[in-house]
Amino acid sequence: MKGIKREGWISYKADGMFSFLWQKRYLVLNDSYLSFYKSNRFSEDPVLSVALTSITNVSRIQLKQNCFEILRLTDQKENVSPMNSYFYESNSKRPIFISTRTEQDLHGWLDAIFAKCPLLSGVSSPTNFTHKVHVGYDPKVGNFVGVPDSWAKLLQTSEITYDDWNRNSKAVIKALQFYEDYNGLDSIQTDQSNPSLNLKPLKSPTKYIINKRTNSIKRSLSKTLSKSKTDSILPVYQSELKPFPRSAVNNNSIINLKDAKTHENDMHASREKVTDLRTTQLKRKEQQAIQHHLQKHDSNATLKPRRVAPAAPVAKLHNGKAITPKENLLELKDADDSEEIIMKMKTVAIDVNPRPYFQMIEKAGQGASGAVYLSKRVKLPQKNDSRFLNSHCDRIIEERVAIKQIHLSEQPKKQLIMNELLVMNDSHHENIVNFLEAYIIYDKELWVIMEYMEGGCLTDILDPTADINASNKSSPLNESQMAYIIKETCQGLKFLHDNKIIHRDIKSDNILLNSQGLVKITDFGFCVELTEKRSKRATMVGTPYWMAPEIVNQKGYGEKVDVWSLGIMLIEMIDGEPPYLNEDPLKALYLIANNGSPVLRRAELVSKKTRQFLDACLQVNVELRASVRELLMFDFLLLACGPKEFKQTLKWY
Numbered sequence: 001m002k003g004i005k006r007e008g009w010i011s012y013k014a015d016g017m018f019s020f021l022w023q024k025r026y027l028v029l030n031d032s033y034l035s036f037y038k039s040n041r042f043s044e045d046p047v048l049s050v051a052l053t054s055i056t057n058v059s060r061i062q063l064k065q066n067c068f069e070i071l072r073l074t075d076q077k078e079n080v081s082p083m084n085s086y087f088y089e090s091n092s093k094r095p096i097f098i099s100t101r102t103e104q105d106l107h108g109w110l111d112a113i114f115a116k117c118p119l120l121s122g123v124s125s126p127t128n129f130t131h132k133v134h135v136g137y138d139p140k141v142g143n144f145v146g147v148p149d150s151w152a153k154l155l156q157t158s159e160i161t162y163d164d165w166n167r168n169s170k171a172v173i174k175a176l177q178f179y180e181d182y183n184g185l186d187s188i189q190t191d192q193s194n195p196s197l198n199l200k201p202l203k204s205p206t207k208y209i210i211n212k213r214t215n216s217i218k219r220s221l222s223k224t225l226s227k228s229k230t231d232s233i234l235p236v237y238q239s240e241l242k243p244f245p246r247s248a249v250n251n252n253s254i255i256n257l258k259d260a261k262t263h264e265n266d267m268h269a270s271r272e273k274v275t276d277l278r279t280t281q282l283k284r285k286e287q288q289a290i291q292h293h294l295q296k297h298d299s300n301a302t303l304k305p306r307r308v309a310p311a312a313p314v315a316k317l318h319n320g321k322a323i324t325p326k327e328n329l330l331e332l333k334d335a336d337d338s339e340e341i342i343m344k345m346k347t348v349a350i351d352v353n354p355r356p357y358f359q360m361i362e363k364a365g366q367g368a369s370g371a372v373y374l375s376k377r378v379k380l381p382q383k384n385d386s387r388f389l390n391s392h393c394d395r396i397i398e399e400r401v402a403i404k405q406i407h408l409s410e411q412p413k414k415q416l417i418m419n420e421l422l423v424m425n426d427s428h429h430e431n432i433v434n435f436l437e438a439y440i441i442y443d444k445e446l447w448v449i450m451e452y453m454e455g456g457c458l459t460d461i462l463d464p465t466a467d468i469n470a471s472n473k474s475s476p477l478n479e480s481q482m483a484y485i486i487k488e489t490c491q492g493l494k495f496l497h498d499n500k501i502i503h504r505d506i507k508s509d510n511i512l513l514n515s516q517g518l519v520k521i522t523d524f525g526f527c528v529e530l531t532e533k534r535s536k537r538a539t540m541v542g543t544p545y546w547m548a549p550e551i552v553n554q555k556g557y558g559e560k561v562d563v564w565s566l567g568i569m570l571i572e573m574i575d576g577e578p579p580y581l582n583e584d585p586l587k588a589l590y591l592i593a594n595n596g597s598p599v600l601r602r603a604e605l606v607s608k609k610t611r612q613f614l615d616a617c618l619q620v621n622v623e624l625r626a627s628v629r630e631l632l633m634f635d636f637l638l639l640a641c642g643p644k645e646f647k648q649t650l651k652w653y
């Protein structure tokens with residue numbers, strides 16, 4: 001037989017008549033089809049032939065050993081033998097599961113399929129692609145034709161134009177694939193009547209949906225509202241919708257929590273007037289979210305919205321280089337085995353109810369997986385209580401700590417939390433938020449006790465209201481303060497990279513500050529460990545606007561994705577926000593895939609040393625991009641001030 005690219009025995013199962021059976025088949029890949037034969041003599045027609053143009057995704061799956069899943073659109077031309085025919089809806093995606101004998105074989109198949117399928121990473125040249133699936137733009141319909149329905153919908157509501165398609169159709173496809181894989185298909189049910197808002201009912205937790213800025217705000221809004229059972233926070237804050245000058249931070253109410261278990265009632269009951277720093281920050285965040293939300297609906301609103309960074313989406317094993325769960329850090333898979341993860345958590349967390357040991361003071365922040373509280377340690381465990389392993393019997397009474405409270409049953413991705421625990425437990429460094437201990441309560445709740453970072457996150461001190469085009473351009477940070485933050489972050493990253501850990505979600509929201517002006521990295525949910533064998537990952541994680549092009553382009557990647565994100569964070573400090581933040585997320589992904597290194601809009605605010613540093617971070621070619629070790633030798637970092645000078649910046653609060 002001619003044109004065979006790869007062939008061999010596999011086991012397969014598809015939905016349909018024999019969906020419960022793994023069947024042995026001879027698989028043949030040629031230029032156009034993936035065909036399943038009963039024997040390798042090709043004496044009969046194939047049992048099933050799948051057009052390569054219909055394959056929209058291939059990913060590893062833990063259904064069986066050495067197993068992967070192919071998703072194909074069923075409205076494409078496909079030969080199915082009568083024995084295997086079944087009813088399917090047009091345009092639906094159907095899976096086929098393939099299991100190979102060896103891991104090597106599996107990788108061989110994945111690479112070969114990826115290379116041949118135009119809708120996967122091995123996209124052929126744009127002309128070729130267009131020819132194969134007849135993608136084009138129909139001016140009568142005003143939309144793209146020949147793409148899957150879900151993509152057509154997305155394109156219709158996105159800001160991607162036909163010119164963008166002509167300029168770089170491959171980048172458009174990458175962005176679409178990426179967006180779809182990231183969000184899951186259901187997130188693509190856009191509200192056609194109001195594409196700019198695109199607000200669908202948000203699932204809980206909602207963090208993982210990439211969408212427009214408005215959605216991020218909707219997300220934090222809905223989080224706030226659902227936490228308070230909608231009765232208290234909104235009316236109070238609505239009545240206070242005014243600009244929120246930095247000088248006016250001292251006269252707001254506090255949410256005083258006595259006990260985490262009853263905090264919702266307490267939130268309602270105990271709004272007292274106090275002059276507390278962190279409460280003010282928290283409240284401002286909520287208020288800004290509401291302001292932005294109302295602005296979207298109220299044309300009279302005059303305030304410029306604050307930037308709210310969309311949070312990192314869920315990772316999915318994606319392509320041929322995807323990985324099996326690592327012994328230590330868990331790779332993200334679709335289904336959580338709760339019991340297994342809780343067992344693993346107990347290797348780090350103490351299986352004891354910690355309530356008697358802490359007094360909640362106030363809420364410091366709200367994450368996707370739970371709330372963070374400022375608390376005080378009021379009691380120590382008995383020294384002879386073996387459950388505490390002595391590790392924290394020597395802690396200090398009155399110590400102020402941050403407690404992240406996570407309701408495990410509400411977490412669809414417990415691996416993220418597990419990862420966070422493992423990395424924090426192993427990573428003691430002055431530029432990493434210090435993990436103290438963790439408790440697991442009746443297998444239901446996890447309390448992570450950390451050092452308290454009263455300065456909040458870096459995003460809070462950037463100036464989101466600054467008009468990027470205004471004549472009085474300035475940044476709230478001077479160059480030496482920027483150099484200081486970057487130097488400290490680089491040191492934290494060097495520690496992680498030296499330990500073969502990639503953070504994968506570096507952005508200003510994940511840099512915390514304390515009252516001594518110290519700068520520390522937090523949020524280790526997306527960390528992953530590189531092993532000797534696999535020095536490149538292919539899983540898609542991170543937050544779109546900070547994401548390196550090699551992730552959007554779904555290539556294998558390494559620790560230098562953190563360097564790219566660090567560069568974007570430096571742009572945040574100079575420009576006030578990351579590039580493309582005002583673009584719709586799909587367009588932003590396209591621009592990251594297509595544009596190469598982003599342009600600094602306020603380049604004149606910084607010196608050549610800073611620009612050189614930025615250049616080294618934002619090289620699209622990973623080989624040319626500096627490593628963190630190299631970055632630490634750049635002259636830019638010699639400009640760094642010390643913590644004391646940086647502390648002045650925090651006085652804004």
Ligand SMILES: Nc1ncnc2c1ncn2[C@@H]1O[C@H](COP(=O)(O)OP(=O)(O)OP(=O)(O)O)[C@@H](O)[C@H]1O
Nearest residue numbers: 364365366367368369370372402450451452453523
């Ligand atoms: N150690 C800390 N000290 C002080 N404040 C903190 C600390 N850790 C987190 N926070 C505050 O709590 C907020 C939520 O933190 P968290 O790490 O839960 O956020 P997230 O990354 O958005 O969510 P998640 O980790 O649940 O996915 C942060 O924005 C920060 O303001």
